[in-house]
Amino acid sequence: MVIVYRSNTGFTKEYAEMLGKTEKMKVYSLAQAGGLDKGTEVFFMGPLMAGHITGVDQAVKRFQVKGVCGVGMSPASQQTLDTLAKANYVPDAPIFYLQGGWAPKKVGWIKRRMVNMVTRSMRQSLRDKGSRRTPEEQRQLDFLEKGGSFVAFEHLEAIRAWMKDQK
Ligand SMILES: Cc1cc2nc3c(=O)[nH]c(=O)nc-3n(C[C@H](O)[C@H](O)[C@H](O)COP(=O)(O)O)c2cc1C
Numbered sequence: 001m002v003i004v005y006r007s008n009t010g011f012t013k014e015y016a017e018m019l020g021k022t023e024k025m026k027v028y029s030l031a032q033a034g035g036l037d038k039g040t041e042v043f044f045m046g047p048l049m050a051g052h053i054t055g056v057d058q059a060v061k062r063f064q065v066k067g068v069c070g071v072g073m074s075p076a077s078q079q080t081l082d083t084l085a086k087a088n089y090v091p092d093a094p095i096f097y098l099q100g101g102w103a104p105k106k107v108g109w110i111k112r113r114m115v116n117m118v119t120r121s122m123r124q125s126l127r128d129k130g131s132r133r134t135p136e137e138q139r140q141l142d143f144l145e146k147g148g149s150f151v152a153f154e155h156l157e158a159i160r161a162w163m164k165d166q167k
Pocket residue numbers: 006007008009010011012013046047048049050051052071072073074099100101102103107111112114115
């Protein structure tokens with residue numbers, strides 16, 4: 001199995017490379033993966049856009065996708081994973097979620113506006129708390145307004161455990 005990824009602002013790429021290094025697997029961007037055989041077994045990783053894992057459809061058409069991972073800006077939770085699984089069904093492949101980050105300066109203004117629309121009410125309620133914001137809420141507000149990264153090696157644990165059974 002090899003890792004194939006799509007990444008717009010770099011967070012998914014970071015995870016893909018981290019995973020490839022620790023699991024000693026080859027890592028290809030979807031563009032680089034053009035030369036791979038059609039039936040190649042692939043673990044696909046892609047950024048979330050409006051709930052959809054970017055690139056997963058191309059990956060499923062071209063390769064034998066054994067597992068899928070969506071990388072988004074929301075914190076990881078069972079609810080995030082359930083929603084993801086419903087919107088991105090891949091036959092016979094488990095689905096994983098990793099919290100990546102948010103890089104407003106690296107996306108175009110239309111996409112930035114789309115995300116800002118979705119996060120508006122949360123930003124507003126955090127701002128309204130003023131000095132009553134907890135340190136965690138302050139971090140969350142900074143993240144939504146200025147961006148930041150939650151990429152961490154520890155988050156790969158569930159994927160690595162699953163991969164051990166695949167080898
Ligand atoms: C237009 C747009 C839509 C997005 N939709 C979601 C979403 O539905 N859920 C989510 O968790 N993150 C969403 N994000 C955030 C990205 O998935 C997140 O920044 C991710 O880490 C980007 O990965 P990348 O750096 O590999 O491109 C969205 C970002 C953009 C620009």
